């Protein structure tokens with residue numbers, strides 16, 4: 001079920017995650033799941049989603065967002081972001097000349113679609129908290145797209161973790177400190193990897209330096225889709 005194999009995942013993890021994904025990740029496996037890498041408090045579950053599950057998820061997301069498509073937003077200063085984005089959930093993250101914030105509707109006036117259980121299952125498996133996320137931000141990285149170093153801090157309470165799911169092309173993920181600058185560490189995230197940003201990592205600066213365009217066959221037009229799950233209120 002799980003992709004890859006090799007040193008990035010243990011046989012025990014492979015077994016548990018295959019079972020949990022087949023069953024929609026039900027009770028009994030959460031406690032046993034541990035990240036196979038922790039860097040600066042960022043917990044990284046490499047190869048968390050099997051390639052078949054990634055494909056199913058991408059198809060589900062395409063159908064779900066048909067009426068609330070990706071937009072290329074501007075920052076409050078009017079600069080076009082290079083990622084395209086949309087959201088799922090009771091709140092979606094947006095940016096425009098009025099600022100960074102969460103809104104209950106897509107810029108086209110429609111409610112955001114609900115976060116499907118397939119995605120909530122990932123949160124349940126790795127977040128370590130009972131509360132479910134309000135927002136699943138979807139960022140699409142085309143060739144040459146990047147995301148500058150930033151903190152996720154438009155939420156009310158930073159005790160809740162944020163969880164990120166990588167789909168498609170590999171991306172160079174940079175992890176820094178609670179303040180801008182200083183030493184950083186980077187890792188290539190691959191399709192199916194999941195990162196939990198909680199505790200000391202919740203307010204750490206992070207960003208995507210670049211993607212390896214064409215490195216994954218998952219998305220028909222290439223590129224990378226990132227899902228970031230957050231508790232907003």
Ligand SMILES: O=C(O)CCC(=O)C(=O)O
Nearest residue numbers: 139152164206208226228
């Ligand atoms: O694309 C990623 O892996 C990171 C996304 C991110 O940092 C964000 O949405 O705040």
